[in-house]
Amino acid sequence: MRRSEAREYDKHGDRWERRNKAFEHLCKACYRDLCHQPRDELEALLVEIQTELGSCSQETFLAHYEELVEDRYGPLEERER
Known part of the structure; x- marks a missing residue:
């Protein structure tokens, strides 16, 4: 999947803090199914x-x-x- 078709996901719930982190990229449908609490x-x-x-x-x-x-x-x- 191309990155432009994916959503960045941080399992710690803070995708804005980028120091020392590795992010996963999920398809948009899978990203929408995640709980965003x-x-x-x-x-x-x-x-x-x-x-x-x-x-x-x-x-x-x-x-x-x-x-x-x-x-x-x-x-x-x-x-x-």
Whole structure:
């Protein structure tokens, strides 16, 4: 795929900071399917959930994660695939 047909993707969510980074290039359709929610506070959010819930099922953890993300950053976009 030609680069002009692709979108630049940074797995850390900060494509503007270019120092010491390698970027991937995805086709436009794949790039649109990615979740573009902020990731700046991801680690702190995960630790917060683990502290609040302790040992729990993956389903419970993910449900709580989704609830907190929507409260802080707005609803996750639902896309038909």
